[in-house]
Amino acid sequence: xxxxxxxxxxxxxxxxxxxxxxxxxxxxxxxxxxxxxxxxxxxxxxxxxxxxxxxxxxxxxxxxxxxxxxxxxxxxxxxxxxxxxxxxxxxxxxxxxxxxxxxxxxxxxxxxxxxxxxxxxxxxxxxxxxxxxxxxxxxxxxxxxxxxxxxxxxxxxxxxxxxxxxxxxxxxxxxxxxxxxxxxxxxxxxxxxxxxxxxxxxxxxxxxxxxxxxxxxxxxxxxxxxxxxxxxxxxxxxxxxxxxxxxxxxxxxxxxxxxxxxxxxxxxxxxxxxxxxxxxxxxxxxxxxxxxxxxxxxxxxxxxxxxxxxxxxxxxxxxxxxxxxxxxxxxxxxxxxxxxxxxxxxxxxxxxxxxxxxxxxxxxxxxxxxxxxxx
Numbered sequence: 333x334x335x336x337x338x339x340x341x342x343x344x345x346x347x348x349x350x351x352x353x354x355x356x357x358x359x360x361x362x363x364x365x366x367x368x369x370x371x372x373x374x375x376x377x378x379x380x381x382x383x384x385x386x387x388x389x390x391x392x393x394x395x396x397x398x399x400x401x402x403x404x405x406x407x408x409x410x411x412x413x414x415x416x417x418x419x420x421x422x423x424x425x426x427x428x429x430x431x432x433x434x435x436x437x438x439x440x441x442x443x444x445x446x447x448x449x450x451x452x453x454x455x456x457x458x459x460x461x462x463x464x465x466x467x468x469x470x471x472x473x474x475x476x477x478x479x480x481x482x483x484x485x486x487x488x489x490x491x492x493x494x495x496x497x498x499x500x501x502x503x504x505x506x507x508x509x510x511x512x513x514x515x516x517x518x519x520x521x522x523x524x525x526x527x528x529x530x531x532x533x534x535x536x537x538x539x540x541x542x543x544x545x546x547x548x549x550x551x552x553x554x555x556x557x558x559x560x561x562x563x564x565x566x567x568x569x570x571x572x573x574x575x576x577x578x579x580x581x582x583x584x585x586x587x588x589x590x591x592x593x594x595x596x597x598x599x600x601x602x603x604x605x606x607x608x609x610x611x612x613x614x615x616x617x618x619x620x621x622x623x624x625x626x627x628x629x630x631x632x633x634x635x636x637x638x639x640x641x642x643x644x645x646x647x648x649x650x651x652x653x654x655x656x657x658x659x660x661x662x663x664x665x666x667x668x669x670x671x672x673x674x675x676x677x678x679x680x681x682x683x684x685x686x687x688x689x690x691x692x693x694x695x696x697x698x699x700x701x702x703x704x705x706x707x
Contacts, residue, residue, distance in 0.1 A: 354383025427481025581615030605644030
């Protein structure tokens with residue numbers, strides 16, 4: 333939003349500068365009391381055109397440099413002894429955009445052309461022509477305009493590099509912290525949960541071998557330990573994800589659906605639209621949404637069926653997960669860690685997420701992730 337406002341302000345400023353320069357040139361030209369002949373009218377038109385061309389100095393600085401230079405030479409040849417103010421603005425803009433060689437070459441051509449234009453205007457003495465050309469374009473002002481543009485370009489480049497360095501440093505620290513958390517979780521929790529799972533498996537095995545009825549509490553401990561190991565592995569994979577080569581993406585959604593079926597949940601996968609490449613961050617987020625949604629269905633929904641739909645649209649990737657669980661229409665969902673995580677991932681990509689009970693019963697999770705096809 334702020335970038336858009338700054339762009340509007342820059343365009344307004346460019347228009348104001350262009351109109352101001354054009355008015356200044358016309359007023360200066362009118363003070364010379366030129367006759368309303370064809371040559372005089374052409375000179376006034378060139379004065380106005382040279383100033384108004386500055387509107388596009390940010391978008392096409394080289395073109396504006398050429399136009400203002402030609403206009404300056406033109407109105408000098410028409411007999412208008414007016415300083416090359418518009419050309420100095422164009423030199424500043426071109427240097428700021430980084431076109432140093434073109435600007436130097438164009439300025440050298442201008443310095444050589446202005447005396448010839450003065451001679452063409454009717455001056456017969458070479459010294460007087462050179463004096464008029466020097467008055468129209470002082471070398472000192474030309475150098476100052478170029479130096480100012482180059483200095484600002486260097487300052488902006490250093491600012492961009494500093495911002496990029498800060499972002500890289502922050503990203504590196506976040507990666508290091510994430511890996512540190514992953515190591516701590518692995519070292520502290522994985523061993524303890526593994527012990528619980530092994531002990532529960534042994535107890536269940538011994539009870540069944542003896543022909544005894546396995547207590548429901550022991551079966552619940554065994555299943556809870558198995559689910560905790562699965563969740564911990566998924567958490568460790570997410571923490572070790574480096575955001576560049578994601579271990580899971582859209583190609584792995586079918587594995588999530590198949591794994592969900594093994595738990596007794598009748599899950600279907602539907603893919604619509606023309607399959608195409610999407611950014612890695614979008615693939616990763618879509619996978620996590622499906623994973624978290626199916627996990628919530630298995631743990632909380634008491635559902636018998638679930639459906640996953642992936643829709644490739646022209647400018648977005650749509651993900652939808654529905655179930656026929658016990659969620660009642662109109663009931664507000666409890667914002668757990670998984671749901672908050674999905675919201676954060678989708679919001680970070682500029683997308684939209686809707687997670688709520690369906691009108692016909694059950695729960696739905698819908699996400700729309702924007703995809704830039706030009707990148």
